Amino acid sequence: MGIHLFWDSRVPVGLSRPVSEELSAVLEMPVSRIDDGIFPLEGFDPVRNQYDAVKILLKLDMFRRRMPQIFKPADMDLDFYNKFNHLHEKILLVTPGDLFEPLADFVFGLAYPKLGVGIVSPHRLQNEFYGKYADDSALIDRLVKESAHEIGHLFGLDHCDNPGCIMYCPRNLDELDRKRKYFCGNCRVRLNGDTPEDELFS
Template sequence: MGILIFWDEDVPEGLQQPFVRMVSHTLDMPASAQPNGMMLRGFDRSRNQNDASRILGDMQDIYTRRAGCEEAVLLVTGKDLYIRGRDFVFGLARPGVKVSVVSTARLDNRWYGRQQSDEDLMDRLVKEGCHELCHCMGLDHCENPECIMYYPQTLDELDRKKKTLCPECRQYLNLYRFSD
C-alpha cells in the first residue's frame, strides 16, 4: 500500500521532494511522485477556477480505470479549485476510488497579499495533502481542531492544525494500512 503523487507543472519548484518525504513520514507510508501527464479540464472562465469534481472524474478515468492504479493518488496543482455550492476548496477527494487533488493557489500567502513564504506553503500543503489522502483511505472529518482530519473553513484554521493525526484517526489509518 502506497501513495502516488502527481505533480502539475504550475506548482512552485523546489517543493516536490520535501513534500513527498513529509507526506510519507506523516502517514507512515511509502510515497513517490511523478509529473502529471493528464490535461486538467473543468476550467470555468466566469469563475477563473477549475472544477475539482471534474478533475477527480478525469483522474478516476485515467489513473484508476485505464492505468489500474491501486495506490492512493494525489494530484498537486497550482490552479484555483472550486466545487458546486462553494467559493473554493483547498482540495477534494473521492474516497471510493482513492483519487484526490489539492491546490497550492489559496495555500500561498501571496493569494492573501501576505509576504511569500515557502515554509508556510509547505506546511499547509502537507496538511491539506495528507487530509485528502486520508479521505482516500476511508477517514472522515475529525472534531479535534489540531488533527489533520479537522475540516478547516479558513486559512487560519488550517494553520492551527498540526501535521499529525489525533490518536483516534491514527488508529483508523493503521487499520486501513494493515487490512490488506
C-alpha cells in the same frame, strides 16, 4: 499498496521533494513522487475563474486506467487493478488551478475515496493570494497538511472535531495554520485500519 503524489510541473517542482518527504513522515507510509508532467485541467468555469475539482478527479481516474504502467505495481493483474485500484493505489494530484466543488465557493483540496484519487492546490495556500510576502516554508507546511487530509479521506477517514488533527476541516487559512501535522489517536487507529468510504470529501 502505494501512495503516489502526481506533482504538476506548473507548480514549483522544487517543493515536491520536501512535501513528499514530510507527507510520508506524517502518514507513516511511503509516498512516491511523479513530478515531470502537466495534467490537463477540466471543468473551467469562466464566471468563477475556477476549476471544478470533481471533473478533474474523474479525469484523473480515467488517466490512471489508460496509463496503468505509471501507477500499477508490476506484479498486479491489469483487470484486477482497474477493478480495485481505489483500494490499492491512492493518487493525489497537486495542481496550480483554483478549485471549487458544487457545494463550496472554493476548496483547498478534494478527495474521491470511491475512485482512490484526490487533488490539492497551492493557489489559496500561498501567502501571495492574500497580499502577503511569499513564504515557501509556510506553503510546504500547508501543502503537507492538506495533502495528508485528503489522503486520510482516501483511506476512509471522516472529518474530525479535534482542531489540531489533520482530519479537522478548516474553513479558512488561519484554521489550517493552527492544525498540527499529526492524526489524533482515533484517526490514527482508523487510518491504520484502511476502511474505504464512497463519498466526496474536501
